[in-house]
């Protein structure tokens with residue numbers, strides 16, 4: 234399936250880059266083959282993912298996240314910040330907040346303005362869940378927190394749902410991400426694969442590298458930074474209810490984790506890159 238969107242818009246949040254397709258008029262989403270091709274950095278436009286904006290009965294738009302391998306993700310923190318910049322900068326208005334429907338529910342987003350429109354976005358990400366169908370706890374009914382990762386001696390992890398699944402490894406060398414990430418992404422205890430965070434606690438907050446489900450190593454990951462901060466708070470390594478700095482290869486995100494995990498906040502910069510006409514998929 235091609236798309237009803239005539240133009241694409243490329244954005245990034247700290248180097249985590251996305252192609253936005255505004256499909257609110259036609260209402261038709263793309264298929265896996267088309268998203269793989271759009272994301273291809275040699276044969277297509279190039280991105281970590283495609284964000285389709287579809288009509289919503291309850292919010293300004295419904296965002297569907299397509300990973301670069303063609304799979305669908307329930308949620309994407311940096312992607313939502315990019316989608317908010319698109320939606321607001323093309324609205325001719327400067328709202329204090331907008332709502333977007335995602336696989337993690339309807340989320341409230343607060344744009345911050347600079348000279349080129351939206352410059353940063355804060356998102357009320359909703360709850361961090363410790364029991365969810367896409368975590369090991371879906372089968373056991375028990376949270377998986379600071380436990381030995383089956384089949385990987387010496388590894389301890391925290392399984393956290395931010396809409397999408399995450400396995401957070403605290404005190405893990407960040408250099409391990411490219412070696413262990415692809416294996417842990419497909420750990421059999423995660424029924425829908427998982428994102429994997431390699432995290433170190435620093436004096437300033439956290440340093441993290443994320444191996445993302447469906448696209449591999451990225452410069453930054455919003456839900457991954459949230460999951461890392463939640464794990465550090467649960468492990469009592471960092472305080473709840475404070476803004477925490479999470480340093481990723483692409484730069485810093487700021488995360489606040491309430492002690493009851495009810496509404497994690499994510500804040501960071503967002504940039505427009507370029508726009509173009511949606512090309513036809515070769516061979517179609």
Ligand SMILES: N[C@@H](CCC[C@H](N)C(=O)O)C(=O)O
Pocket residue numbers: 249282298300305306307308309310311312397398428445446447448451453454455456457
């Ligand atoms: N980079 C994103 C997460 C994108 C989805 C992820 N790859 C998944 O499959 O869950 C973010 O900023 O949260």
